[in-house]
Amino acid sequence: MIVKVVVDVPSGQTDRSFDYEVPPHLEKAIERGMRVIVPFGPRKVQGFVVGISDVTDLNKLKPIEDVLDVTPVLTEELLALGDWLTTSALCFKITAYQAMLPAALRAKYKKEIRLVHKERMNELQDDLKALFQYQSVIDWEELTKGHQQRIPQIKKAITSSILEVIYVVKDKVTYKKVKIVEPNNEQDLLAELKTIDNRAAKQKQVIEYFLKNRQPISVKELIERISTTRSTIKALVEKGILIEREIEVSRDPYADRDFKRTTPLTLTTNQQKIIQPIFDSIHQKEHKTFLIHGVTGSGKTEVYLQSIAEVLKEGKEAIVLVPEISLTPQMVQRFKERFGSLVAVLHSALSKGEKYDEWRKIQQGSVKVVVGARSAIFAPFKNIGIIIIDEEHEATYKQDENPRYHARDVAIKRASAYQCPLILGSATPSLESYARAKKGVYHLLSMLERVNDVKLPTVEIIDMREELKSGNRSMFSQLLYKKLSERLARGEQSVLFLNRRGYSTFVMCRECGYVAECPHCDISLTYHHTSRSLKCHYCGHEEGMPQRCSSCNSEHIRFFGSGTQKVEEEITKVLPGARVIRMDVDTTRKKGAHEKLLTAFSEGKADILLGTQMIAKGLDFPNITLVGVLAADSMLNLPDFRASERTFQLLTQVSGRAGRHQLPGEVVIQTYTPEHYSIDLVRNHDFIAFFEKEMITRRMQGYPPYYYVTVIQVSHEEITKVIEVTGKIAEYVKRSLSNQAIVLGPVVASIPRIKNRYRYQCMIKYKNEPTLVKTLKEITENYKREMNKGDLQVSIDMNPYVLM
């Protein structure tokens, strides 16, 4: 028997399967989609079995070393999906397969040094000789950590084959185990009870317990329950009365939480209208992609829940994707309350072990619904009945490292494999999706009113330039200040939103305009109040707050801009009575902090919730009647063709937090560019007008959805090299593609230097280029040698979401 294995060596030459022989004792154990350990050159590596066969073109094969799985970790469907990813996301097979698995299943390698010839030990230097005296295998780390001087000696000994390097795969899966005990049989219990010595009262107590309760119980629990001791239990185990064993248990991050169960709400007419075609697609087992354009608070989530319930009735499974930052406890709760323990949750705050446990529940079929961030799209279900992507416009659905896939594309692929519906939902769909829906590629379902006649909040836009002219130098406009004070007086809650991007504090000289920049990256340093230092957010460089300007030596060097901390200080100054909860990266770093702050706010322990992006979505609190946006245009000026789209989406989302229940909501948006359509159109929550307007711009500038975009980015420590390589690549692309493709560049990237590496890029705009993937693969292949040496980096992003 021969297996075809894709090995864990991500490179162009190894991006295919290799043949191995299966030793007879492993023949029965092996299946496609399993992980194996195979010898590869001098080392042992992990690999995936992608084929089983009887024939090979080679005459001598190495045998596989071991099989790691009992059941395949990649189903046939996932294996096929992996192949598709290699072209759609331009990555190696191994990278695609690994992206589909939890980190705990990815191989880690340990390097060890083995003494091959004991009799030649004397040729080793004294230091090494002493070490290998009593053991023949030593961990590389142990051998060299703090003893770098040994490395050349070890190398020499390896060349003369006294020592050898071995790579050991650590299949570090961490099952959590507990010890349980149970009675062997009833007769023994009764017999023992009769004969037992009266002095052994403790043992008697345990026997009596098991005569009443036959169930296995964890040792820990038994000790607590009848206040017995370890040694008492042990004595009974030794006599054979009790049996002790270890079982695997799942870590459930939500285990100690009680979820009240909820029942489906009676759907509104709007909800009924849009759920019908979804039900039809479920019943007819027909793949369709639906785009729900539903304003904030229109009841999209309830539609998701009831669609899932329908799918569960058919005995099938559901995947729900939500953006990482809206994967809040409140969101998770809505699913857990409806479907209880059938729900698994996958998000980045879980530990590796917890993630693995959730994954296993999915694989074993003990849960039917998974709610998770981007990578949950690879959930190993075998009978998917629906896939839902909430806030489908979010950029986080695109992974910005290899494999650079978009979860929406993967979802379409999987949903069509299972012939089931895919639902994309948003109050502000991406231009790409809405355009497809208008063309009929997706089925558009609209809900343009909130549930139960709740009105969308009124939005007022304040021109901050006018405020300044009228002498208001505070960060709050008069209107926002007035409305905040009214809320305080009425005991209602407000949300204040500050865009994190482009609005952190930087240090500038008032005399000459010098801005403190990172010495390694072309980006300004950010002032951190707590440590009174300047930090680079790209490379981590840190320095003290300067006393004098390093350009003109003036003392008038200050920090500018306003971070959340500064806003908080200002609030306490102008509204002394206000209780503020601040949510940003600093206050939510600790595990669980996010949840605690939100709970406190929902319990009315604060009047104002002040925060960044992380408060823009998902919040549904009845007492919020005011939303204030402090600087609406901070994102508008980023060098990115999606800047207007992002601005409109974000402002609409934040506005949507106000007045979602009985109390009416108001929104105040402060800006320096009130005339810009992406801000102006928020006033009437007019997504469609925004769409039409933005489509004109995109068409004129040749951007998605009219054109596809691919960006090739090159970086190197020498600027001449970067320009040269980028130029060559641009030339090559121009020659290889049709003359309908537009190749821009080389141009300098929007951050010209990061960690001392210069960055240039070239952008390709195209409509239909069948040879593109081939061309791009040729480029990486061509620069592979230089890239492996680590000097040059060429990264290719098809359909990038963040242009930097």
Ligand SMILES: Nc1ncnc2c1ncn2[C@@H]1O[C@H](COP(=O)(O)OP(=O)(O)OP(=O)(O)O)[C@@H](O)[C@H]1O
């Ligand atoms: N059929 C219904 N009957 C009564 N209340 C409903 C119904 N559907 C939804 N609601 C309630 O209306 C509110 C808004 O609904 P939901 O959160 O589902 O909207 P959404 O469109 O997902 O909102 P967003 O996109 O702004 O997060 C919630 O409090 C929800 O409980």
Ligand SMILES: [Zn+2]
């Ligand atoms: Zn200066």
Ligand SMILES: [Zn+2]
């Ligand atoms: Zn830096």
